[in-house]
Amino acid sequence: MKKHIYRPIEALLERVIDETPNIKTFVIKPLEPFSFKTGQFVELVVPGVGEAPFTPSSSPLKTDKIEITIMKAGFVTDRLHAMKGGEKLGIRGPYGTSYPVESFHGKEVLILGGGVGLAPLRSLLYTLLSDVSKFTKIILAYGSKTPGDVVYKYLFPEWNKTRGLEILKSVDVCPVDMDWEGEVGLVTCLLDKAKFDPQKTAAVVCGPPVMMKFSTMKLISLGFDPKDIYLSMEANMSCGLGKCGHCQIGEYFICKDGPVFTYDKLKHIGDPFV
Amino acid sequence: MLDPPNFVYSPRSLAIIFDFFYPPVEPRRLFVPSSLRTARIRMQYFINRQNLSRFLLKVLSARSLFALKEKSADYEWAKFSTDTVEHVVTGRYRAAIPPKMFFFPPSEVLDSPEPFPSAVLGVKSCDIRLLHTSDGIFLGGSAEDDFYKRKRADTLLISADCTDCKDTCFCVKMGLNPWPEKNFDINLSPIAEGFVVECGSNIGEDLVRQSPNLFQKAIDQQTREKEKNRRAVAEKVAAQNSRFDWREPSEIVAASENSTLWKDGSISKTCVECDGCRWVCGSCYCFLLGETQGFWDKTRTWDSCQSAGYARVAGGSNPRREKYQRLRNYYMCKLVYRPKNFGLLACSGCGRCIEVCPGKIDIRESLQKLSGAIPRK
Numbered sequence: 001m002k003k004h005i006y007r008p009i010e011a012l013l014e015r016v017i018d019e020t021p022n023i024k025t026f027v028i029k030p031l032e033p034f035s036f037k038t039g040q041f042v043e044l045v046v047p048g049v050g051e052a053p054f055t056p057s058s059s060p061l062k063t064d065k066i067e068i069t070i071m072k073a074g075f076v077t078d079r080l081h082a083m084k085g086g087e088k089l090g091i092r093g094p095y096g097t098s099y100p101v102e103s104f105h106g107k108e109v110l111i112l113g114g115g116v117g118l119a120p121l122r123s124l125l126y127t128l129l130s131d132v133s134k135f136t137k138i139i140l141a142y143g144s145k146t147p148g149d150v151v152y153k154y155l156f157p158e159w160n161k162t163r164g165l166e167i168l169k170s171v172d173v174c175p176v177d178m179d180w181e182g183e184v185g186l187v188t189c190l191l192d193k194a195k196f197d198p199q200k201t202a203a204v205v206c207g208p209p210v211m212m213k214f215s216t217m218k219l220i221s222l223g224f225d226p227k228d229i230y231l232s233m234e235a236n237m238s239c240g241l242g243k244c245g246h247c248q249i250g251e252y253f254i255c256k257d258g259p260v261f262t263y264d265k266l267k268h269i270g271d272p273f274v
Numbered sequence: 275m276l277d278p279p280n281f282v283y284s285p286r287s288l289a290i291i292f293d294f295f296y297p298p299v300e301p302r303r304l305f306v307p308s309s310l311r312t313a314r315i316r317m318q319y320f321i322n323r324q325n326l327s328r329f330l331l332k333v334l335s336a337r338s339l340f341a342l343k344e345k346s347a348d349y350e351w352a353k354f355s356t357d358t359v360e361h362v363v364t365g366r367y368r369a370a371i372p373p374k375m376f377f378f379p380p381s382e383v384l385d386s387p388e389p390f391p392s393a394v395l396g397v398k399s400c401d402i403r404l405l406h407t408s409d410g411i412f413l414g415g416s417a418e419d420d421f422y423k424r425k426r427a428d429t430l431l432i433s434a435d436c437t438d439c440k441d442t443c444f445c446v447k448m449g450l451n452p453w454p455e456k457n458f459d460i461n462l463s464p465i466a467e468g469f470v471v472e473c474g475s476n477i478g479e480d481l482v483r484q485s486p487n488l489f490q491k492a493i494d495q496q497t498r499e500k501e502k503n504r505r506a507v508a509e510k511v512a513a514q515n516s517r518f519d520w521r522e523p524s525e526i527v528a529a530s531e532n533s534t535l536w537k538d539g540s541i542s543k544t545c546v547e548c549d550g551c552r553w554v555c556g557s558c559y560c561f562l563l564g565e566t567q568g569f570w571d572k573t574r575t576w577d578s579c580q581s582a583g584y585a586r587v588a589g590g591s592n593p594r595r596e597k598y599q600r601l602r603n604y605y606m607c608k609l610v611y612r613p614k615n616f617g618l619l620a621c622s623g624c625g626r627c628i629e630v631c632p633g634k635i636d637i638r639e640s641l642q643k644l645s646g647a648i649p650r651k
Contacts, residue, residue, distance in 0.1 A: 245560035
């Protein structure tokens with residue numbers, strides 16, 4: 001196969017894990033060596049249909065397979081959700097910047113996730129947990145719409161047992177017929193419950209734009225330095241190489257200059273979260 | 275061999291729709307196409323019309339030749355052959371469509387980069403800057419685009435002075451003159467008896483030297499005539515833009531990002547979102563990657579940041595939901611972001627966007643309005 005910068009490598013969809021009614025995790029085996037750093041994204045190609053950007057949710061230390069958690073939200077993801085184990089996919093990347101995990105050493109790490117935004121954060125969490133003694137504390141604050149929209153339900157019991165990891169959960173609403181042991185309210189309400197020192201904490205935020213906007217505002221009001229707030233700006237990325245222009249926000253190409261940014265780099269842009 | 279770009283057959287509507295002064299450039303971020311290896315302009319030659327045709331026959335023995343063809347008041351690009359080469363014209367002003375399409379066609383299959391031995395004749399000063407800006411995108415950044423690079427590297431650029439201007443031309447307001455200074459292989463300056471020829475690259479110099487019977491050393495009278503012609507056109511362009519007193523477009527647009535003029539002050543009011551400005555712009559680069567039926571090949575087609583759905587993400591959020599935000603982004607991209615990222619102003623004053631706009635949006639007028647909205651230094 002002739003190589004060029006837009007050409008994907010072949011991959012095999014090994015299996016599909018149902019997370020919620022509209023979110024699935026895809027276990028993918030690239031047929032050529034493939035590795036990524038936590039926070040980087042890939043373009044997943046459905047041959048003859050299209051491609052879309054996703055950030056792997058598996059540990060970057062696991063290089064034989066990658067897992068990608070995908071919400072059904074459009075043309076390509078609809079097709080992906082209809083796929084079954086054994087089908088062929090393409091994968092391009094990895095692209096963009098990663099979380100500067102080493103700069104978190106000696107600090108508290110506050111991970112703030114919303115909805116399917118927990119997917120890239122799970123990859124970060126695995127990275128942090130692989131070297132957990134390097135961090136003072138890890139706090140995972142996760143908010144979803146309802147208890148039925150929580151992803152990785154089967155992993156929380158194990159995470160709850162992990163030393164050095166504190167987990168807080170919230171749902172926007174809890175229907176009367178559902179059980180829920182966490183908070184009810186927007187994800188920002190968890191920031192009032194969590195105990196951290198804003199001066200010694202790196203906050204990592206990923207979720208829908210509106211969640212990121214209000215989470216960032218809350219973190220600033222709690223005394224966080226904009227340099228300590230890391231945002232995963234999942235824009236409309238396409239080529240992944242800073243060429244096609246789709247993901248441009250301000251002077252940045254999110255695919256090349258991001259997707260991981262500190263708020264400090266984005267705050268001059270009118271409203272980067274809209 | 276790739277098929278020649280088919281835009282020469284585009285409908286008339288599309289044709290219509292369509293240092294000394296380079297700003298400081300950061301060398302590490304800029305790509306210099308292999309066909310444009312810069313060489314100091316050393317010698318000026320003279321060639322008459324008949325010998326130019328002979329020279330182009332030689333060029334045609336190794337390359338395809340695309341040049342200008344007059345069509346009403348405009349010029350369109352056409353492929354010339356040995357039978358038609360005598361009809362090649364250098365053009366009084368730029369073609370209706372920028373030469374970017376030779377290197378970044380409106381639609382292409384990204385299979386494998388193929389040789390593209392071509393010569394493009396009639397490229398103007400404004401077009402050369404526009405090509406330089408797309409070089410920044412396709413050849414700079416995190417990876418080089420093999421498809422663009424191959425075509426760019428394989429193409430001989432034969433530029434030409436403008437001998438007249440359209441009423442939409444404003445190159446002098448964007449720091450350019452209506453004649454190329456560098457980044458060409460060969461430049462032709464029309465004079466009464468023929469052309470004064472300058473070589474801007476080693477390839478151009480070699481080609482000229484290989485035909486000593488066709489080129490003579492230019493005499494003083496000829497170079498003086500060339501200079502006189504150049505001054506006359508520059509003065510004409512300056513005169514037709516004398517009502518605009520703005521300078522430093524980057525600063526004006528950056529300082530007025532939050533101006534209400536974008537939305538309420540009629541800058542975007544008459545925009546009908548036809549994308550015409552984007553299609554005729556020689557510095558626009560946005561594209562859409564699509565799938566082909568061939569399992570792993572991709573198609574690339576032009577896309578427009580003026581389209582409402584262009585920046586929308588899967589969840590429905592859109593950083594540029596409103597029309598005025600998109601038009602503002604168009605100006606910001608060319609006049610603020612590209613100088614910031616690539617050291618190049620991505621507008622050369624070719625005026626194609628003005629010519630094509632059904633809403634009569636004139637970037638010169640917009641800058642005039644915006645310059646009044648920010649405090650003068």
